[in-house]
Amino acid sequence: MNTPSSFAAAYQARHLRLGVVGLGGVGLPLADAYTRAGYAVLGYDLDIQRVQALAAGRDVLRYHDLAARLLQSGRFEPTHDPERLRACDVVAVCVPTPLDMSGVLDTRPLLASAAMLARVLAPQALIVLESTVPPGTTRKLYAETLAAHGRPDLLLAHSPEREDPGAGRSLTSVPKLLAGLTDEASEQVHTLYSTIFTTPVRVASCEIAEAAKLYENAYRSVNIALANEFSNICARLELDVRAVLDAAATKPFGFQRFEPGPGVGGHCIPKDARLLANVAREVGAPATMLEQAARIHAERPRFVVEECFRLLRARGGAVHPRVLIVGVAYKRDVDVTTNAPALSIAPELSLGGAVVHWHDPVLGPDAILCDHAGRALPRVEVLDRTTVAAYDLVLVLADHSSVDWAVVATHARATLDTRGALRNRI
Ligand SMILES: NC(=O)c1ccc[n+]([C@@H]2O[C@H](COP(=O)([O-])OP(=O)(O)OC[C@H]3O[C@@H](n4cnc5c(N)ncnc54)[C@H](O)[C@@H]3O)[C@@H](O)[C@H]2O)c1
Structure with missing residues (x-):
């Protein structure tokens, strides 16, 4: 269990084990940022071919030549087995949030990841939702799904990704919005991301972070x-x-x-x-x-x-x-x-x-x-x-x-x- 003081001590010593769910355009650069900050990272993806390619150091996105670097870091392990995430203190969720045929949010990847994490995570682990979502999604859809699966104990935060594909910009130099559903979640994600991102920006609620991301792209x-x-x-x-x-x-x-x-x-x-x-x-x-x-x-x-x-x-x-x-x-x-x-x-x-x-x-x-x-x-x-x-x-x-x-x-x-x-x- 992570108490605030044990969490702070763990991040100082880089003893926290981080997980990334969804190893795509957002999850892979994030895993890279985590490993470069000194953390051990477990990357989970549903796509077994993607996991196998990454395990062999083969790139799955051509504009990111990250696979070899992740492998060479010695701190990254891709997996297709969700049970392995049980060992993680913090898990970033980077699953797709596409539109369905009628142009509304297809929530299936979000719901599937919440149900899976509810099943496997240790008590009071921290989940950081990095996917782009409409305001209220972290609080209503994600937290309620965790609770419906019997896991109201899990800490939940939102930190939208601001990846700029192909621009050669360092991910960690881009100011990183973050907010927790509770003070403890806010404190933990801020403490952790202060060791990874140059400018973590703590905002008052998940809804503010969610809406800011949509407004930036709008x-x-x-x-x-x-x-x-x-x-x-x-x-x-x-x-x-x-x-x-x-x-x-x-x-x-x-x-x-x-x-x-x-x-x-x-x-x-x-x-x-x-x-x-x-x-x-x-x-x-x-x-x-x-x-x-x-x-x-x-x-x-x-x-x-x-x-x-x-x-x-x-x-x-x-x-x-x-x-x-x-x-x-x-x-x-x-x-x-x-x-x-x-x-x-x-x-x-x-x-x-x-x-x-x-x-x-x-x-x-x-x-x-x-x-x-x-x-x-x-x-x-x-x-x-x-x-x-x-x-x-x-x-x-x-x-x-x-x-x-x-x-x-x-x-x-x-x-x-x-x-x-x-x-x-x-
Ligand atoms: N790509 C970008 O430039 C970018 C930038 C900012 C925000 N975003 C947002 O980030 C989120 C992820 O986008 P992306 O571009 O990384 O998507 P992506 O399609 O490149 O990668 C998503 C990965 O998640 C995996 N996945 C799907 N469902 C899963 C599940 N339930 N469990 C585990 N893995 C699962 C897929 O197999 C895939 O490898 C979206 O909300 C997107 O809008 C993307």
Whole structure:
């Protein structure tokens, strides 16, 4: 049993044993942060293949080369056996919180993890919910599930993850929001996270931490929508939107720059804005900004396709123009295609008669991009001057840092650059 003083002594000596449930985009970097702070970490995942890969030091996420480092630390052990978590003093829960088919939170991974932890954890162990959840979830859904399984003794805290995939930012340097359901849970998670994160930020309730996470991503969603709308206005005015943004960004207060692009993708931005809009509906508050942003995001890929055909027509277009998409991932330097704009842009282009090929040096060998009939489109492995010059249009959808953009800028017959990757390249 952890008394406050035994807990403090244990963290000082790094004797606490930490668990991580869900070894994905959030759980693995968190396990890495824990081991680097000196703790022994047990990582549990339902996916046995993932566990086996990690045990062999093989990466399961291409943009995180963490597996080998975790293994070499000698402090990380992946497991598929939930019973092993019994030995943990603290367990971070990093399970998915997706939307179901009707656009509401699919609570099954949360409920399954709560039921499993209720069964295996030692008395008064601390659970830190790191998954992104609507306000009230930690207190109502998670704590009540633990209680319903006979475990009201377990301490519960929430600390939302602020991972920035592919940005190369150190996880532990990002201020870490945290709150407990009880003073003791708050105290313990704060004590522990003070040894791991540079800036733990204790807030007054789990609901504040939960709502802050959703608002951060909703803020991003609305501002990306605004940047895309503004980009359309600039196009009509024949203004270079990025030159205007450069000018606006010289203002040292009251302005934060967001880039226009082909649309939003990934797991978090579309999902979290929707979770907040759902909460708004439940409590009878309007969420018109969020809903309008979602509409702008939904329309953006079609706008990009129309721009492609407009450019091709202006150049005396062929019936079957050859289009090369560069960058299929949803954003720079990340090997993730979930909700990527390319997934809807490529089929629309092929439906309109274009011959579409694609290049993405970050995506793994299994990645595919399909046309409107579900057929895999050809992948171009090498992006050299001959390749680039063979297309009527090069469409840039992700500005990966490993692409030789000067080759594209110099040798493409025509380009549509939705990311500003080609600025000042010639
Ligand atoms: N990936 C990000 O950049 C990011 C950033 C901030 C917050 N989040 C949030 O963090 C949470 C996790 O996201 P992620 O990207 O790590 O998901 P992920 O899909 O990459 O990984 C989740 C892992 O959990 C495992 N899992 C599912 N149910 C389980 C269960 N009951 N027990 C044990 N393991 C289980 C899956 O097998 C998978 O390995 C979500 O709420 C997400 O919204 C993600």
